[in-house]
Amino acid sequence: MKSNIAPAIRLTLVCAVFFSGIYTMVFLGIAKLAPNKGRGEVISSNGKTYYANIGQKFTEDRYFWSRPSAVGYNAAGAGGSNKGPSNADYLKDVAARIDTFLVHNPGVDKSSIPSDLVTASGSGLDPDISVQAARIQIKRIAAIRKLNEANLDEIITANTKKPLIGLFGTERINVLQLNIALDKLSNH
Structure with a gap:
């Protein structure tokens, strides 16, 4: 011993x-x-400074919505909800997010809502959404901002990040950068 x-x-x-x-x-x-x-990646727009690698809260109808956050977008308290997919509270939260999305996006079928628009990420601070999550919001934003849907699709394509070396991950879009590009498009 x-x-x-x-x-x-x-x-x-x-x-x-x-x-x-x-x-x-x-x-x-x-x-x-x-x-x-x-x-981190710092972006300045309209006199404000943002960290592009931390999720930002966008819930106004004139913007692309970001992924929900289990921590209220507070970078000091990063973390998921730790609730499993069969937890009653978790299911209630997801159902409420689906209902809210459908109210603000009439004509969208419930089954076509991408999961990243109604579920929080593991960190609660994911700055990215899927390309599908951005495209499903085009009609709402085009109607509110009186923009052509094709123009919105172009900025989605221009802001799409490809998988790392074409193999690792999926296509994704940084919501902050997308909304900054959207504001620039609207101001022209």
């Missing part, structure tokens, strides 16, 4: 130094080489 204590203490000290110091400094150095020195 005594022969195991000394190696265990040494291993604990080595791991503490490595993971608390060396490992942290390596990744901090890598982050400092990234754009904006690892502080």
